Amino acid sequence: MNNRVVFIIFSLLASLTLAIELDFCVGDLSLPRGPGGYACKDSSKVTIEDFVYTGFRGEKAITNAFGYNVTLAFSNAYPALNGLGISMARLDLKVGGAVPVHSHRTSEVIIVIKGTIIAGFIDTNNKAYYKTLEVGDVMIFPEAMLHFQVNVGKIPALAFVSLNGANPGLQLTTPSLFAGNLPGEIAQKITLLSHAEVKRMKKIFGTA
Numbered sequence: 001m002n003n004r005v006v007f008i009i010f011s012l013l014a015s016l017t018l019a020i021e022l023d024f025c026v027g028d029l030s031l032p033r034g035p036g037g038y039a040c041k042d043s044s045k046v047t048i049e050d051f052v053y054t055g056f057r058g059e060k061a062i063t064n065a066f067g068y069n070v071t072l073a074f075s076n077a078y079p080a081l082n083g084l085g086i087s088m089a090r091l092d093l094k095v096g097g098a099v100p101v102h103s104h105r106t107s108e109v110i111i112v113i114k115g116t117i118i119a120g121f122i123d124t125n126n127k128a129y130y131k132t133l134e135v136g137d138v139m140i141f142p143e144a145m146l147h148f149q150v151n152v153g154k155i156p157a158l159a160f161v162s163l164n165g166a167n168p169g170l171q172l173t174t175p176s177l178f179a180g181n182l183p184g185e186i187a188q189k190i191t192l193l194s195h196a197e198v199k200r201m202k203k204i205f206g207t208a
């Protein structure tokens with residue numbers, strides 16, 4: 001066997017280590033996170049409480065300009081997910097509200113619990129796939145595709161999603177352009193928006 005084959009075999013074995021050697025690896029948030037996730041919390045200190053996440057309880061306030069609230073059960077908030085390749089989020093949308101176009105490092109499935117939501121994604125050929133989802137409907141957003149949810153019903157909407165990564169990330173396109181440190185002149189160049197439009201967007205996010 002040449003060295004490359006040996007290296008590939010060892011890489012594959014290394015990526016299977018968690019499955020073979022440990023039942024679970026609850027993340028130790030006091031240590032730095034690496035590309036593979038967190039180091040494991042001392043298993044003698046792990047209890048049932050580590051495996052239960054209660055952050056989805058109750059009503060969620062909706063205060064942003066888009067009219068949504070997303071509660072993320074990713075591994076930094078729910079360390080028992082560490083190494084297991086799965087996570088969840090709760091989506092609350094006020095009447096007329098939207099989760100703005102965004103992406104993750106993973107795929108995502110959504111299930112609608114309350115209300116009526118237009119959900120969709122846009123592929124790399126700019127083709128949009130979108131549909132009005134009713135209670136109980138499920139839709140998949142394939143890995144890394146830009147996607148969105150809009151409440152088109154007459155009541156607040158509620159949905160849950162699951163993602164096939166413990167730390168799938170959440171990158172919101174509009175805030176990434178206008179809510180951070182990107183200079184307005186660059187935002188203008190890379191979007192073709194006018195100076196006035198960029199200024200209006202930055203004002204919405206308090207960065208003008």
Ligand SMILES: *[C@@H]1O[C@H](CO)[C@@H](O)[C@H](O)[C@H]1NC(C)=O
Pocket residue numbers: 059060061062063064068069070
């Ligand atoms: C989401 O809801 C929680 C709980 O009500 C609240 O603390 C948080 O500020 C809300 N976030 C947004 C963006 O409205």
